[in-house]
Amino acid sequence: MKLHIRNMVCIRCKMIVKQELKKLSLHYLIVEFGEVEILETINTTQLNELNTALLKYGLELMDSKKSILIEKIKKIIVELIHYSDEPEKINFSNYLSEKLNHNYTYLANLFSETVGINIEHYIITHKIERVKELLVYDELSLTEISYQLHYSSVAHLSNQFKKITGLTPSHFKKLKLNRCMGIVNPV
Structure with a gap:
């Protein structure tokens, strides 16, 4: 079952x-x-x-079939961004349509009506969450992170990161490192 x-x-x-x-x-x-x-x-x-x-x-x-479809959309996006090592850039709209056997316009409209944000914003939010994780792990440079998450440039990633979080990636990383080291007010 x-x-x-x-x-x-x-x-x-x-x-x-x-x-x-x-x-x-x-x-x-x-x-x-x-x-x-x-x-x-x-x-x-x-x-x-x-x-x-x-x-x-x-x-x-x-x-509900619609609720299940929404969760499938979320699942595919989360898996691609957080758990996939896809080396090539994929077109999310085509990929979702193929995986779910539905027209992308239908999926996008259903998602927006149900979740309250569009699929693109959901993808961007998850990409920024992934960037945060990778910054905290400190194993990849911002250039490598940008490449791994299929951004067109480091500047594009940085602009999107600042738009979503209000911080630059380097400022975010500095705050996280200071918090981990117990520094309350860095100079």
């Missing part, structure tokens, strides 16, 4: 879902971002108990 879960976008979410399934003695085949496949047929009581447990963590079972 396949279940669809809203807001399941990180490895921690997967661990929470596995933990809650185990508490209910439910056995899973697959726990992916936004989807779980369990061996048993789940009854209404178990379904309600699972949903109540997941809600405590900001996760939620879904049954």
Whole structure:
């Protein structure tokens, strides 16, 4: 039996879902971002108990086809930005259309109406979150980060970063390093 879960976008979410399934003695085949496949047929009581447990963590079972489609869009974007090593630049609109077998205009309109932001803004937000992670890890230069996330230039990445966060990438990195080292007021 396949279940669809809203807001399941990180490895921690997967661990929470596995933990809650185990508490209910439910056995899973697959726990992916936004989807779980369990061996048993789940009854209404178990379904309600699972949903109540997941809600405590900001996760939620879904049954609406449109809600499931929105979560699939989010899942694809999150996987591409955070967990993929795609070496070449992809066209998100074509990629989403192909993966979900829907016209991109339909997907974009549904996403905007339901989520309240457009797909492009959602992608940019996740790219900036990924940039923050990579800056904190301090393993790649800004040029390498720009290349990895398919920005046309470091300047483009920096402008988008500042627009979203209000900080330059170097200022963000400096603040994070100071916080980690316990420096309250850097001079």
